[in-house]
Amino acid sequence: MGNKKSLWSRVWPPAVALGALLACWQAAVSFSLVEEWVIPSPAGVVREAFSANVWPRLTEHTGATVGLAMIGFAGGSAAGFGLAALLHLLPGVRRGVYPLLILSQNVPIVILAPIMTMLFGYGLLPKALLVMLVCFFPVCIAMLGGLSGTDEGLRHYMRMIGSGKWTLFWRLELPSAVQSLFSGLKIAASYSVLSATFAEMLAPKTGLGGYMVLSTRGFMPERAFASAILIIMISLALFGLIALAERLVIRWRPEKGETKRHAGG
Amino acid sequence: MLEVNGLNVGFRDGRGVKEVLRDVSLRVEDGEFVSIIGPSGSGKTTLFSVIGGLLSPSSGEVRIGGRETTGETGHVAYMPQQASLLPWLTVAGNIEQSLVIAGAEKGSARKDALAWLARIGLAEYAGAYPHVLSGGMQQRVSFLRALLSPQPLMLLDEPFGALDALTRAEMQKWLLSIWEENRRSVLLVTHSIEEALYLSDRIIVLSASPAEIRDEIIVPFERPRREELWEDARFNALKGRIYRHLQTSGRKEQPHG
Ligand SMILES: Nc1ncnc2c1ncn2[C@@H]1O[C@H](COP(=O)(O)OP(=O)(O)OP(=O)(O)O)[C@@H](O)[C@H]1O
Ligand SMILES: [Mg+2]
Numbered sequence: 001m002g003n004k005k006s007l008w009s010r011v012w013p014p015a016v017a018l019g020a021l022l023a024c025w026q027a028a029v030s031f032s033l034v035e036e037w038v039i040p041s042p043a044g045v046v047r048e049a050f051s052a053n054v055w056p057r058l059t060e061h062t063g064a065t066v067g068l069a070m071i072g073f074a075g076g077s078a079a080g081f082g083l084a085a086l087l088h089l090l091p092g093v094r095r096g097v098y099p100l101l102i103l104s105q106n107v108p109i110v111i112l113a114p115i116m117t118m119l120f121g122y123g124l125l126p127k128a129l130l131v132m133l134v135c136f137f138p139v140c141i142a143m144l145g146g147l148s149g150t151d152e153g154l155r156h157y158m159r160m161i162g163s164g165k166w167t168l169f170w171r172l173e174l175p176s177a178v179q180s181l182f183s184g185l186k187i188a189a190s191y192s193v194l195s196a197t198f199a200e201m202l203a204p205k206t207g208l209g210g211y212m213v214l215s216t217r218g219f220m221p222e223r224a225f226a227s228a229i230l231i232i233m234i235s236l237a238l239f240g241l242i243a244l245a246e247r248l249v250i251r252w253r254p255e256k257g258e259t260k261r262h263a264g265g
Numbered sequence: 266m267l268e269v270n271g272l273n274v275g276f277r278d279g280r281g282v283k284e285v286l287r288d289v290s291l292r293v294e295d296g297e298f299v300s301i302i303g304p305s306g307s308g309k310t311t312l313f314s315v316i317g318g319l320l321s322p323s324s325g326e327v328r329i330g331g332r333e334t335t336g337e338t339g340h341v342a343y344m345p346q347q348a349s350l351l352p353w354l355t356v357a358g359n360i361e362q363s364l365v366i367a368g369a370e371k372g373s374a375r376k377d378a379l380a381w382l383a384r385i386g387l388a389e390y391a392g393a394y395p396h397v398l399s400g401g402m403q404q405r406v407s408f409l410r411a412l413l414s415p416q417p418l419m420l421l422d423e424p425f426g427a428l429d430a431l432t433r434a435e436m437q438k439w440l441l442s443i444w445e446e447n448r449r450s451v452l453l454v455t456h457s458i459e460e461a462l463y464l465s466d467r468i469i470v471l472s473a474s475p476a477e478i479r480d481e482i483i484v485p486f487e488r489p490r491r492e493e494l495w496e497d498a499r500f501n502a503l504k505g506r507i508y509r510h511l512q513t514s515g516r517k518e519q520p521h522g
Binding site: 153154156157158159160161162163167171172175178250251252 | 314317319341342349351352368394414420
């Protein structure tokens with residue numbers, strides 16, 4: 001078990017390192033090694049972020065970005081999960097589609113953003129579609145891998161005792177794929193924030209991505225930095241949420257160092 | 266109980282069809298314990314797959330309980346070579362799920378699982394996940410899963426093959442004590458001549474690949490079996506007889522590599 005003490009001992013070294021980095025950065029600006037209008041100091045960023053006319057806008061844009069990322073993440077993951085299950089149950093279709101899915105991994109999906117905008121305008125729809133598309137692929141591929149990676153010995157056993165295709169799917173293949181599913185979801189979680197902010201940058205009206213673009217255009221580095229930090233925090237929080245869900249769902253996992261006992265048979 | 270008539274099974278490989286079972290016929294009567302012994306790779310698991318209905322033979326039929334079941338699954342209780350417990354279910358959950366798939370009612374499956382786990386001294390592991398169990402304990406759970414299934418015929422595929430000698434002897438004794446109370450129809454695959462002699466009413470000896478039936482031996486020892494069976498002169502005579510069969514079939518295999 002990762003008890004409190006060991007958790008703490010893992011947390012403090014990077015925390016100290018981060019603190020040191022911030023202190024150096026602050027010092028560099030305070031002692032005018034770099035100009036404040038080129039790179040703002042951490043204290044300056046915080047001061048600006050909490051100032052009366054910036055903070056309300058930051059919270060509003062944060063809400064928009066979180067909303068967009070969540071919609072895209074949920075929609076894309078659900079679609080990826082569904083298609084993976086479908087392809088798994090229809091091996092013939094899978095043989096045709098799977099190679100294309102693998103190829104699509106090498107396509108930087110965000111390049112579709114301008115096309116989405118062209119087709120659907122500047123509203124929420126094209127942005128949400130883009131994020132969904134980005135989240136869809138990692139979940140679908142991880143899930144397919146998990147479903148077909150089911151232990152052959154277990155499959156033989158389950159079929160011998162009379163499981164049909166459907167029982168096999170729900171009772172064996174799906175649970176075996178949960179681990180892979182979460183790897184896919186974690187990737188999708190980071191991609192969702194990345195692609196959401198990217199989509200916002202193209203039509204800089206709402207969201208932290210848009211706010212960041214406007215701040216840089218208006219030459220307000222403190223605000224751009226504050227947006228960047230918030231984006232990072234959202235990304236980490238979403239990832240953390242998925243990791244937490246994983247721990248809650250997968251409670252059977254052997255402790256570290258112990259290997260899975262099932263061999264193929 | 267079980268009747269297997271003239272089974273021929275082959276697998277297609279690169280060059281053609283590899284024959285695995287050749288004209289295999291056998292019977293298991295109600296309440297009879299029959300062992301199949303044969304060299305490694307001779308086709309014992311394949312035979313079980315055919316009896317279980319996963320694999321269709323190129324010719325021959327399988328009858329269970331008087332009805333032809335060739336190619337139909339769901340008619341046997343099965344204990345596989347590896348314990349094959351699902352890692353995401355607890356010990357009791359594993360037993361329960363298997364029984365439900367095999368056709369038992371959920372509530373009674375749960376009750377049976379808990380009652381029998383207590384009976385075999387694993388009550389405290391009912392809520393544990395399989396990876397905390399030792400190999401021997403996992404096999405006990407796996408056996409229980411088969412024993413409690415509603416199907417009257419049990420197929421046990423080398424249940425103790427992966428255990429060390431001491432645990433293995435202990436498990437044989439344990440299995441025998443449970444079986445002698447219940448008298449289910451059992452077909453057991455094993456590599457061990459002693460194990461076959463100690464447990465079964467009848468032993469079927471298979472040759473190396475393609476598997477044919479070499480010999481059939483009626484085991485004369487009265488039940489309940491004594492542990493000191495090896496002191497009996499007949500025990501050693503039968504052991505020699507089976508051993509010679511396995512040796513000659515082993516030699517036959519050598520030229521092929
Ligand atoms: N699905 C398959 N496709 C092709 N060949 C197979 C398949 N399953 C088994 N075989 C072959 O059939 C032969 C018999 O295999 P099987 O697993 O039945 O042997 P076994 O007697 O159970 O061996 P062991 O004692 O090692 O468990 C082997 O040569 C194996 O390579
Ligand atoms: Mg085998």
